[in-house]
Amino acid sequence: MADQERLSQGLTGVGKRLTEVNESLGEASEGAAEASARLICAGGELLEGGDGVRFEIEWNGEAAPAFAIRHRGRVYGYLNRCAHIAMELDWKLGKFFDADAEYLICSTHGALYAPESGACRGGPCRGAALVGLNVFEADGKVYMRRT
Numbered sequence: 001m002a003d004q005e006r007l008s009q010g011l012t013g014v015g016k017r018l019t020e021v022n023e024s025l026g027e028a029s030e031g032a033a034e035a036s037a038r039l040i041c042a043g044g045e046l047l048e049g050g051d052g053v054r055f056e057i058e059w060n061g062e063a064a065p066a067f068a069i070r071h072r073g074r075v076y077g078y079l080n081r082c083a084h085i086a087m088e089l090d091w092k093l094g095k096f097f098d099a100d101a102e103y104l105i106c107s108t109h110g111a112l113y114a115p116e117s118g119a120c121r122g123g124p125c126r127g128a129a130l131v132g133l134n135v136f137e138a139d140g141k142v143y144m145r146r147t
Contacts, residue, residue, distance in 0.1 A: 036145065036146055037136070037143035037144060037145045037146060038143060038144045038146060039141060039142075039143055040053060040055055040068050040077070040135065040141075040142040040143060040144055041053045041055075041068065041141070041142050042140060042141055042142070043075070043137050043140045043141055043142055044140070045142075046068060046069060046075055046142060047070060048070050048071070048072075048073070048101075049070070049071065049097055049101025050070070050097075051094035051095060051096075052067040052068060052069040052094050052095075052096045052097075053067060053068045053069075053094065053142070054066070054067050054080065054090070054094060055067070055068070055144075057079075057133070057144070059079060059131075064079055064080075064081070065079070065081070065088055066078065066079050066080055066133055066144075067089075067090070067094075067096060068133075068135050068142055068144075069096055069097070069104070069115060071101075071115035071116060072115075072116065074116070074137075075135050075136070075137050075142050076116060076118075076132070076135065077132070077133035077134070077135035077144060078104075078118050078130040078131060078132055078133060079130065079131040079133065081130070081131065082106040082108065082109070082111055082125065082130075083111070083113075083118075083120060083125045083128030083129055083130055083131075084106065084109055084111045084123070084124045084125040084128065085108070085109065087106070087108050088107075089104060089105070089106045089107060090107060091105075091107030092107075095107075097115075098112065102115075103121055103122075104118075104130070106123070109123060109124050110122075110123045110124075111123035111124055111125035112125075113125070113129070113130050117129065117132075118130030118131070118132050
């Protein structure tokens with residue numbers, strides 16, 4: 001019986017140590033991800049279906065407008081450029097969603113885009129899509145990965 005108890009305690013100790021190692025690796029990988037990414041905003045600035053946060057990125061060697069939004073609990077980022085005609089989408093700074101907060105809408109021609117993919121869902125953008133950006137949320141902040 002004593003051998004079984006020692007074995008059980010040993011396995012419990014190994015399990016605890018594995019948990020500590022996994023937590024440590026998780027923290028290290030989050031830190032590495034943040035180090036190779038650009039801070040966009042605090043996560044709390046992006047409300048579900050609310051205003052987006054505008055920012056600039058370098059795109060094809062030039063400064064280009066971009067934005068981040070929250071939809072169904074996830075953050076997404078896109079170039080702020082309609083796929084139909086290269087114009088900014090928001091009709092008022094940060095206003096990217098339609099009235100029902102279901103689609104992203106181009107204020108100029110009414111093109112509708114799926115927030116989770118940027119794919120055209122209606123209007124003159126047929127078959128086109130917004131240019132997606134690699135954004136993610138970690139520790140209450142929204143980042144864009146550098147490519």
